[in-house]
Amino acid sequence: MLRKTNLLLLLFSFATFALNANNPEEHSDHSDSHELNAHDEHGGKFDPVPMIMEHISDAHEIHWWGHGHDAVSWPLPVILWTNDGLVTFMSSEFHHDNEGKHLVEKGGQQFVRSHGKIYYASNELNKEGNYIALNNEGEALSKPLDFSITKSVVGMFLIMIILLLIFTAVARSYKKNGGIPKRLTGWMEPLVIFIRDDVAKPNIGDKKYAKYVPFLLTLFFFIWGLNLLGLTPIGFNVTGNIAVTMVLAVITLIVTLVSANKNYWGHIFNPPVPGALKPLMVPIEIVGVFTKPFALMIRLFANITAGHIVILSLISLIFIAQNAGGDGLAWGMSLPSMLLVLFISVLELLVAVLQAYIFTLLTALFIGMAVEEHH
Amino acid sequence: MDLVMPSVGLIFWATVSFVILLVLLRKFAWKPILTAVNAREESISKALESAEEAKKEMANLKSSNEKLLIEAREERDAMMKDAREIKAKLIEDAKTEASAQGEKMIAQAKEVIENEKKAAMAEIKSQVATLSIDIAEKVVKGNLSTDDKQKELINGLVEEVTLN
Numbered sequence: 001m002l003r004k005t006n007l008l009l010l011l012f013s014f015a016t017f018a019l020n021a022n023n024p025e026e027h028s029d030h031s032d033s034h035e036l037n038a039h040d041e042h043g044g045k046f047d048p049v050p051m052i053m054e055h056i057s058d059a060h061e062i063h064w065w066g067h068g069h070d071a072v073s074w075p076l077p078v079i080l081w082t083n084d085g086l087v088t089f090m091s092s093e094f095h096h097d098n099e100g101k102h103l104v105e106k107g108g109q110q111f112v113r114s115h116g117k118i119y120y121a122s123n124e125l126n127k128e129g130n131y132i133a134l135n136n137e138g139e140a141l142s143k144p145l146d147f148s149i150t151k152s153v154v155g156m157f158l159i160m161i162i163l164l165l166i167f168t169a170v171a172r173s174y175k176k177n178g179g180i181p182k183r184l185t186g187w188m189e190p191l192v193i194f195i196r197d198d199v200a201k202p203n204i205g206d207k208k209y210a211k212y213v214p215f216l217l218t219l220f221f222f223i224w225g226l227n228l229l230g231l232t233p234i235g236f237n238v239t240g241n242i243a244v245t246m247v248l249a250v251i252t253l254i255v256t257l258v259s260a261n262k263n264y265w266g267h268i269f270n271p272p273v274p275g276a277l278k279p280l281m282v283p284i285e286i287v288g289v290f291t292k293p294f295a296l297m298i299r300l301f302a303n304i305t306a307g308h309i310v311i312l313s314l315i316s317l318i319f320i321a322q323n324a325g326g327d328g329l330a331w332g333m334s335l336p337s338m339l340l341v342l343f344i345s346v347l348e349l350l351v352a353v354l355q356a357y358i359f360t361l362l363t364a365l366f367i368g369m370a371v372e373e374h375h
Numbered sequence: 376m377d378l379v380m381p382s383v384g385l386i387f388w389a390t391v392s393f394v395i396l397l398v399l400l401r402k403f404a405w406k407p408i409l410t411a412v413n414a415r416e417e418s419i420s421k422a423l424e425s426a427e428e429a430k431k432e433m434a435n436l437k438s439s440n441e442k443l444l445i446e447a448r449e450e451r452d453a454m455m456k457d458a459r460e461i462k463a464k465l466i467e468d469a470k471t472e473a474s475a476q477g478e479k480m481i482a483q484a485k486e487v488i489e490n491e492k493k494a495a496m497a498e499i500k501s502q503v504a505t506l507s508i509d510i511a512e513k514v515v516k517g518n519l520s521t522d523d524k525q526k527e528l529i530n531g532l533v534e535e536v537t538l539n
Contacts (some may be wrong), residue, residue: 057377058385115377147384156392163396167404172510174411179418192408214405218397243381247389305378 046323048316056237056308057116059151060091072171076154080118081145082109091148100130111144119143152244155236159225167221195220195360202366206369212364215255218358219248223300227352230304231345239355240304242297249297252363253290260370292366296359303355307348314340 048335063073075092084107091113093104100114103121106139112131120141122133133141149157166188181189195217200209226238238244268285271278314337321333519525 017376019530053378058382117377145383147387149388150385152385153388153392156389160392160396164399167408171404171407171411174407178500179411179415182497189408192405193412196409196412213409214401215397217405218393218400222393241381241385242379243385244389246381247386247393251393280455301379 007274026093029111046316046319048313048320051316052309052312054116055235055312056240056305058241059116060094060113060118060148062151062154062234069096076151077149078118079149080111081147082120083144084109087111087144100128100132103131109113113193117143118146118148123320127241151236152238152241155226155229156244159222159229159238163221163225191221192217199361199364200358203361203368204371205368212255212259212367216360216364219252220356223248223359224331224353224356226347227304227356229309231348231352235308237305237308239300240308245297245301248300248359249293252296252366253293255268255363256293256366256370257289259367261373263369263374266374292362296362300355300359307344307351310344311341311348 008303028287047166060078061075062075066072071252073096075090078091078093080087087106087109089104089106094113095102098113098115100112100119100121102112103110103123104113110123110131110133111118112121113119114130114132120133120143121131123131124133126132127138135141166184170185170188173182177185196209196213199220200213200216203209223239226236229236230238230240268289269282271281271285273281315335316331317340318333323332519528
């Protein structure tokens with residue numbers, strides 16, 4: 001049942017993802033219209049795709065409202081590893097520019113930001129009309145490594161702090177109440193026990209599960225917390241960012257490989273198949289080692305991103321209606337649109353916990369396969 | 376395609392965040408929480424076990440009590456039966472003794488009566504004999520005053536003897 005639901009969600013997410021992914025090419029001609037107020041500059045046409053893409057991408061500031069120079073946002077630290085070493089400044093120095101038009105000079109180097117990326121800049125405008133420094137072939141120079149504390153990093157820190165506060169409080173409450181779960185502990189303990197008894201124990205085995213419970217618990221609550229953070233109107237999209245899911249999947253892979261026993265490696269390099277099939281099976285098994293975490297990475301990323309895209313698309317319906325039929329139609333559209341958003345948001349609450357659960361469950365399953373004894 | 380291109384910075388920070396979170400939570404949250412939960416689960420299972428044991432003990436006690444009760448009841452029944460038997464026997468004995476005594480007394484009485492009767496009879500006999508002799512003396516004195524009468528008597532006697 002669960003697997004079916006997941007499969008459906010996955011298909012659903014890929015469908016929406018594919019639909020939306022086609023559009024950026026079409027609109028790349030006027031890609032500078034990615035601001036929400038783009039329709040003012042482009043003959044009253046509202047284009048949902050750049051807006052959605054901007055909302056699900058990482059950013060160097062936490063944007064609250066407004067556009068261009070009127071935008072209200074919290075600046076975040078920009079940390080760059082450049083050819084000349086480390087350079088840091090606040091993202092407010094870009095003055096809300098995101099199109100490569102505002103030069104920032106630091107440590108004898110110049111930078112511009114375009115579409116959320118920071119480039120080396122030159123003093124002269126290039127033929128695209130921005131300051132991105134180009135090489136002889138007309139391509140942008142390789143970018144400085146961007147270790148900025150971006151919106152997603154802030155989201156992760158936020159969840160880190162929240163989880164630490166919650167669970168250290170829970171840990172303390174046991175001492176205080178003599179082992180009786182009360183209040184917050186009463187809410188959190190069933191979740192912890194669920195991960196221990198229904199995820200770790202059955203998949204890893206009664207003898208070896210204990211070692212992995214802290215990892216699985218951290219994984220579950222980290223993903224769930226970030227998924228829920230993504231549903232707040234602030235619009236963090238951390239678990240919908242491929243870098244984050246990649247890190248989690250790679251950690252799962254490392255944990256699996258480190259804990260793998262002889263039996264596991266035997267299955268890969270000497271699979272129990274007739275001799276003639278071995279040359280065929282060994283590469284398949286080796287690929288299988290990597291496809292499992294790869295699927296984890298894609299599943300979480302696609303599900304969460306898809307949820308965000310669906311919600312943003314439904315909100316866009318109001319503005320699309322405004323394009324098509326003026327303010328009256330926009331007002332008329334707002335109620336059905338909000339009802340749909342509400343429905344999808346509730347669904348996303350389920351997806352948030354479901355995806356965290358699936359990621360944790362599959363991780364436990366992979367670890368279980370790696371530590372399984374010969375039978 | 377930016378969407379599916381992981382950025383270096385975020386990879387770095389995600390790794391750092393997750394690892395720090397894992398280390399901190401493990402030390403300050405998961406270990407104490409799981410220890411507390413395990414300790415509680417153990418104490419619960421121990422409490423349940425001891426409760427089960429107490430229950431068994433109670434059942435044992437109850438059954439032994441019942442056994443005692445049954446034994447006591449049996450003993451009482453046996454004692455009652457014995458008492459009843461003894462009573463019956465006593466009554467029986469008393470009856471036989473009484474009847475024997477009675478018979479004995481009756482026999483003695485009969486003997487005494489018999490003796491008295493015999494003595495009385497003997498006295499009566501002697502009395503009668505004396506009287507008869509007296510009467511006979513007087514009769515004989517009167518009748519045998521003449522010879523005829525003597526003859527008559529002898530004849531009479533002779534007749535009687537012949538008749539006999």
